[in-house]
Amino acid sequence: MSEVRGVNWSEGRPGIGLTPEERAIEQHLELLDRVIGLEQQVTELKSANVLGPSETIAVERNLAAMRSSMTWRAGRLVTLPIRAAKVVKRRILG
Incomplete structure (x- = not known):
């Protein structure tokens, strides 16, 4: 996932524009990707503190x-x- 916030993949490309619905879907997918990444980090941190x-x-x-x-x-x-x-x-x- 890109670390740059507020930058859309279609920006800077002529002739490509997103409708408000497509933009909402794009933002939803970005948030979903972020949540999945954070869940993975939580899982890794939980397993790191477990003693044998x-x-x-x-x-x-x-x-x-x-x-x-x-x-x-x-x-x-x-x-x-x-x-x-x-x-x-x-x-x-x-």
């Missing part, structure tokens, strides 16, 4: 190791009053 089974297991193990570390547990203990206050605030105000 072994990668998923490795990530889960790393997360479990991090959560079982002393630093993680100490941080959770230190932030407990703040998290509790947020829960109370959310229940009272909202």
